[in-house]
Amino acid sequence: MRSNRLLGSALIEHNLVKFEDLEAANERLLEIAATGDMRRSSVLNILAYETKVLREEDLLHHVVDDHGVGVIDLRGYDVPEEVKRDLDLGACWATWSVPFDKEEDFNFVATAYYLSPAVRAYWEKALGGQIIWQATTMDIIADFLDRVQAERAEVAKRGGIAKGGTRAPFSMTPGSTAPFPAPPPGTKTPFPADGSSPPTPPPTT
DSSP, rough: HHHHHHHHHHHHHHHHHOOHHHHHHHHHHHHHTTTGGGGOOHHHHIIIISSSOOHHHHHHHOOOOOOOOOOOGGGOOOOOOEEEEEEHHHHHHHHHHEEEETTTTTTEEESOTTTHHHHHHHHHHHHHHHEEEEOOOOHHHHHHHHHHHHHHHHHTTTTTTTOOSSSOOTTOOOTOOOOOOOOOOOOSSSSSSTOOOOOOOOOOO
């Protein structure tokens, strides 16, 4: 809830949503949280996919242009097995963020919640060292976490033990509908339909 609250404040501060729209989204967030459906307990999900007063594409452009953060499509990234093995899925779902690589003292984290200071502070403390942040969408985060959970379930089914292999509290059941509907035909999406990653802007000086 703190991650959502601080994200909402940042969206207001950067003029990405109106105060009254955020207030309505916060009320809806409390309703969803009361049902125990933690996967949909996201103020960004409500603003972008229920009330549709914010486009994730606009949020991504803001994060890239104003904060110098790159973008990543995890569907086209070969995440090292040791990184996937050590993932805390509960923390990833709660923060809509995924550590996806590590090189020496640098950790690479993809997030849909970059504007939430609580999210950044959590991962900085959890990972230590320096973090190179990459922006992405909620749909891509959810797809990646579902695939990791499916891999862990398969390992458990075969009798193996995967580190951190407890069941994610918000995992989707087969055939269920993602809480982030695909955009209507003709809508411009932040990532190409072929799964390729958009060009990463040059680092700011």
